[in-house]
Amino acid sequence: MLSGLYSLLSAAIFVILDAVDVAFTEAAVGAGITTVLLLGTLALTDTEEKPRRKFSPWPLVVVLVTGVALVFGTLDMPGFGDPYAPANRHVAPEYLADKVRQNPSGDPLTVGIPNVVTTILASYRGYDTLGEVTVIFTAGIGVLLLLGAAARHERPAPGAPPQPGGTTARPGRTESADDANGGAA
Amino acid sequence: MRHHFVLRVVAKFAIPFILLYALYVQFHGDFGPGGGFQAGVIFASAFILYSLIFGLEKARHAAPPGVVRFGIALGVLIYAGTGVAGMLLGGKFLDYSVLAHDAAHGQHLGILIVEFGVGVTVASVMISVFFAFAGRKRTDG
Numbered sequence: 001m002l003s004g005l006y007s008l009l010s011a012a013i014f015v016i017l018d019a020v021d022v023a024f025t026e027a028a029v030g031a032g033i034t035t036v037l038l039l040g041t042l043a044l045t046d047t048e049e050k051p052r053r054k055f056s057p058w059p060l061v062v063v064l065v066t067g068v069a070l071v072f073g074t075l076d077m078p079g080f081g082d083p084y085a086p087a088n089r090h091v092a093p094e095y096l097a098d099k100v101r102q103n104p105s106g107d108p109l110t111v112g113i114p115n116v117v118t119t120i121l122a123s124y125r126g127y128d129t130l131g132e133v134t135v136i137f138t139a140g141i142g143v144l145l146l147l148g149a150a151a152r153h154e155r156p157a158p159g160a161p162p163q164p165g166g167t168t169a170r171p172g173r174t175e176s177a178d179d180a181n182g183g184a185a
Numbered sequence: 186m187r188h189h190f191v192l193r194v195v196a197k198f199a200i201p202f203i204l205l206y207a208l209y210v211q212f213h214g215d216f217g218p219g220g221g222f223q224a225g226v227i228f229a230s231a232f233i234l235y236s237l238i239f240g241l242e243k244a245r246h247a248a249p250p251g252v253v254r255f256g257i258a259l260g261v262l263i264y265a266g267t268g269v270a271g272m273l274l275g276g277k278f279l280d281y282s283v284l285a286h287d288a289a290h291g292q293h294l295g296i297l298i299v300e301f302g303v304g305v306t307v308a309s310v311m312i313s314v315f316f317a318f319a320g321r322k323r324t325d326g
Binding site for chain 1: 210214215218219220222223226227229230233237254257258260261264265268279281292295296299300302303306307309310311313314315317318319320321
């Protein structure tokens with residue numbers, strides 16, 4: 001609940017900073033879906049904490065070292081909104097002027113779309129966005145591989161819509177695999 | 186949630202508008218804020234709301250997991266296929282200028298198709314992940 005509120009507040013901050021697209025994502029993903037998934041995970045876990053065995057300092061040390069390194073890194077960052085920062089001088093002016101692409105004939109080409117974020121994401125940085133979609137694809141496949149099989153064989157067959165690819169053969173296979181795992185453990 | 190009459194009515198009332206808004210964000214991303222990522226998440230959140238209110242079985246009926254899983258791969262295929270189509274038409278990979286007669290039109294078309302691919306993948310992944318989490322029963326012990 002707190003993280004959901006935090007996301008909503010960050011979304012408001014992004015709107016104030018004129019980053020409406022990011023605010024959109026933050027509100028939808030952070031405040032909406034992440035909260036639902038977290039609650040779903042909480043419902044799956046135990047209600048009681050395991051008794052702690054003994055105090056171990058290593059997690060604290062790791063967190064402290066990482067935090068100090070991150071804070072040290074921010075010392076070198078340029079000031080907020082600095083027009084001479086490297087990020088604002090390298091290719092961003094060309095993207096904003098919308099004249100960097102060349103036609104085969106050599107004329108400067110404008111993408112000509114009012115939303116510059118969409119222009120950069122989908123056209124100038126098309127490779128990066130393809131990579132991002134692939135990351136989402138891979139993450140989704142990973143979650144399905146970890147959780148999806150169990151969900152499938154727990155679902156009762158009668159109420160469910162018929163699946164292509166034979167639902168009758170699969171549950172038995174996964175169940176026996178689970179049994180084998182349980183027996184091995 | 187049989188007894189939450191208000192919730193059911195309000196959800197039924199709100200879901201079409203959420204879906205419509207997702208489509209607006211998807212296809213109006215060239216002009217206003219938004220794009221495939223945001224639209225996909227909003228689209229998926231409508232299904233998640235439906236699933237929370239009316240139960241997982243009905244949601245699975247509305248969005249069959251097989252179809253949704255197919256959509257995960259379909260979106261990436263649309264994106265990469267647009268790039269390959271540009272190559273086949275004589276341009277570079279993901280160069281949309283050759284997709285239409287006019288270079289600017291080609292860019293518009295390419296961005297529209299690519300964003301649609303992004304939206305399909307994001308929505309499908311979100312719905313699948315939610316189904317995977319919600320379909321799991323708690324293991325005691």
